Amino acid sequence: MKSTVAFHTLGCKLNYSETSTIGQQFTQNGYDIVQFNDGANVYVINTCTVTDNADKECRQIIRRALRKNPEAYIIVTGCYAQLKPDDIAHIEGVDAVLGSNEKFKIFGLLENFTKQKLSCIHVTPTEEMDEVFSASSSEQDDRTRAFLKIQDGCDYKCSFCTIPLARGKSRSLDVESVLNNFKQLIDNGYKEIILTGVNVGDYGKAIGSDFYSLLKAIIEIPGDFRVRISSIEPNLLTDEVISLTANSEKLCKHFHIPLQSGSSKILKLMQRRYNTDDYKKVVEKAHSKIDDLGIGIDVIVGFPGETEEDFLDTYNFLKELPFSYLHVFTYSERANTKAISMEGSVDIVERKRRNNMLRVLSEKKRNLFYHSMVGKELSVLFEKEGKDDEIKGFASNYIRVKTGYNPDLINTFTNVTISEVDDSHCVTDSNVCNSQMKSSVE
Ligand code: SF4
Structure with missing residues (x-):
């Protein structure tokens, strides 16, 4: 009987794409990938450090795995493993702890997945991490949208962030590999490729390239596809990238641009590389150059020192911006960051209140944006997902x-053509939809 492996991933899309690539390695080595609850022979838990209570969550998942199969070999890897390998190695049942650099070397490092009394640790110190491993994954199994990793690590020093500690300095996959991996996904039938990394806009540094040149090379690949940028720092969203997006049908009319705070005072404490004026200029430029542009924004509330006035600055700043949705995060203290020792900690209940206020604002803006699409013609990539009588897409x-x-x-x-908006979707009449598909074929 074939050996089996099951995975559990925490955190971002980058982690998911990496888990998927680890899965391919197991398949190549003769393993069957099974569901977590199926009692696999090997469990791989790919952790995240951004998660609140990473430690607690990790313990729970390990216990769950061992309940399904007490003899299972347990591997813990990812950002949390990179930062706290000793803590994880002491959790009962853990067999191997692999750092960020080691997660793609499981078969080289671990011989036969035999349980030992003591767990082993393989972690490269973060400052020595210089390799970048390619990875890609699909969101579902319907081969519609795939995530493609192009970059890893970050050289920025945002005072709240542990990612550079866990993933190391900014590194880029070479252009040729990105293009080959991209073509492979297109050949496999994917129609939308989402470029992912820790700091995607930083692509190319140290390899003599840049993000704009990469985008240009990608859209020259022949085929019926479109490209989405997962997220881009405002200081890296250049005029060139904006113009290219405005002029190429292959680039999605969508930017996700982290803001984090609408108070320049807080941005400075966060050690972000722009102030609110810079941010506003970039967003307004993109919005004015690209028709129907969707803009997503990350914001953190409750950062140390964020007074009511600072928060209202953020709220009012956002209210005036032409965005279509927010991702709102509540600040939470992380070990080994500058922010943890800053003064002015915000009460937890207050953090939640601020979060709620921004979520309500996000909902209102999303609604406005969706309603502004009624009567417009859009190109939609439909996916398998949806109830029996409907089909959905982006x-x-x-x-x-x-x-x-x-x-x-x-x-x-x-x-x-968008005919109306319901709770969470723009709706199009299926007849309109069919006839337009027909006419585009004719
Ligand atoms: S840009 Fe800032 S928040 Fe983003 S990964 Fe780098 S250090 Fe962290």
């Missing part, structure tokens, strides 16, 4: 669109 500007179920629409770009 437009280039990242709005969710649904229509009546029609299998012919799956994994095709279909021009649709």
Whole structure:
């Protein structure tokens, strides 16, 4: 009987794409990938440090795995493993702890997955991490949208962030490998490729390239596809990238641009590389150059020193910006960061209140944006997901669109006219949808 492996991933899309690549290695080595609850022979837990209570969460997952199979070999890897290998090695049941550099070397480092009394640790010190491993994954198994890793690590020193400690300095996959991996995904039938990394806009540093040149090379690849940028720092969203996006059908009309705070005082404490004026200029420029642009924004509330006035600055700053959704994070203290020892800790209840206020604002803006699409024609990539009688997908500007179920629409770009908005989707009439697909074929 074949050996089996199961995975559990915490954190970001980058981690998910890396887990998927580790999965391919197991398959190549003769393993069957099974569901977590199926009692696998080997469990790989790919951790994150951004998660609150990473330690608690990790323990729970290990216990769950061992309940399913008390003899299972347990490997813990990822950012949390890189930062706290000793703590993890002491958790009962853990067999191997692998750092960020070692997660792709499981078969070289661990011989036969035999349980020992003591767990082993393989972790390269963060400052010595200089390799970058390629990775890609799909969101579902329907071969519609895939995540492609192009970069790892970060040279920035945001005072709240542990990612540079866990993933090391900024490194880029060479251009040729990115293009080959990209072509491979297209050949496998994927229609939307999402470029991921820790600091994607920083791509190319130290290898004589840059993000704009990479985008230009990617859109020259022949084929029926589109490219989405997972997230880009405001100081790296250049005029060139904005113009390229405005002029290429292959680049999604969507930018996710982390802001973190709408108070320049807090941005300075966060050690971000821009102030609110810089941010506003970039967003307004992108918005004015690209029709129907979808803009997503990350914000952190409750950072040390954030007074009510600072928070209201953020709220009012955002209220005036033309964005389409927010990702709101509540600040939480992280060991080994500058922010943890800053004065002015914000009460937890107050942090939650601020978070709620921004979530409500996000909902209002999203609604406005969705309603502004009514009557417009958009190209939608429909996916398998959806109830029996409907089918859903994303437009280039990242709005969710649904229509009546029609299998012919799956994994095709279909021009649709938005007729109305329901709770969470723009809706298009399936007849309109069908006829437009037909006319685009004719
Ligand atoms: S840009 Fe700042 S927040 Fe983002 S990974 Fe780098 S250090 Fe962390």
